[in-house]
Amino acid sequence: MTQKIRETDLYKPVKMFFEAQGYEVKSEIYGCDVVAIKDNNPIAIIELKTKFSLELVLQGVERLSVSGIIYLAILKEPRSGLKKRLNKIIKLCRILGFGILLVTLPKNAGGYVTQILEPLPNRPSNQKKSTRLLKEFKNRHGDPNIGGSTAAPLMTAYKQNALRIVSELKNGYKTIPELRDKTGVHNTASILQRNFYGWFSRVDRGVYELSSTGIQSSQEYASIIHDLINPYK
Structure with a gap:
């Protein structure tokens, strides 16, 4: 039985396509599937879908509030009927100013991207x-x-900063200034006071330690914490 292709399968070829052009690429930022940035160029946003649909077009329209460079990346599949509709799709996207990327995923090889329309x-x-x-x-x-x-929990910059604080509290309680100096997280106080993930417990005024949930998170996210505090190792 052939495994169903998911939107996440399109990500790696799209990421490589933009990185080859000198872009830095990151995914899932404020609802955008892919964000690519290069020097002083405008932000490029890429929305991924296995099939062209009205939903994809509406996502692209919504992203125009954030960036003026929008690409729609679609799976190129022989049996999808895309070829018959392609001219109409190109016409619509040209009117809207969207670029079009076709993603090919061979069975026994890495995928690749073909750009068939430049964004305006x-x-x-x-x-x-x-x-x-x-x-x-x-x-x-x-x-x-x-x-x-869609279903997987996302790792945000806020969560990464919270994990930096978790790392510093593994060996016992510390004050807010100590944590700020050790982690370099400027909003340490608000992260601790808000305690969004339930990882911290207040010991005294301005003094915090890990909660039982925080201790568990230090183990659950151990590899991520290691990468955050040792980025080049």
């Missing part, structure tokens, strides 16, 4: 959203997610 640059309609996306992109260490994921 537009001005993002919401500069605040665009700035927020760029900030998350820059603050997120590495590319810990897979583009096209």
Whole structure:
């Protein structure tokens, strides 16, 4: 039985396609499947789908609030009926200003991308959203997610900073200034006070330790914590 192709299967070829052009690529940032940034070029957003659909077009339209460079990446599959509709799809995307990428996934080889339409640059309609996306992109260490994921919990820059604090608390309680100095996380106080993940317990004013959940998380995310505090090892 042939294994069903998922949107996440399209991510690696798309990532490699943009990296080959000098882009830095990260996935799943504020709902965008893929975000690619290169020097002072506009942010490029790529939405992944195994089939062309109205849902994909609407996702692209929604992303115009964040970036003026939008690509729709679609699986190129012989039996999908895409070939018959391709001219109409190109016409629609040209009107909207979207680029089109076709992703081929051979059975016994790595996938590759063919660009059949260049996007037409537009001005993002919401500069605040665009700035927020760029900030998350820059603050997120590495590319810990897979583009096209839907059910899997996402690793965000906020969660990575919380894990940096977890790492410093493994050997006992510390003050907020100590944690801020050790981790370099400027918003240490708000992360501890908000305690979104339930990982921290307040010992005294300005003093925190790991909760039982935090101790468990230090083990669950051990490899991720190692990469965060030893990025080049």
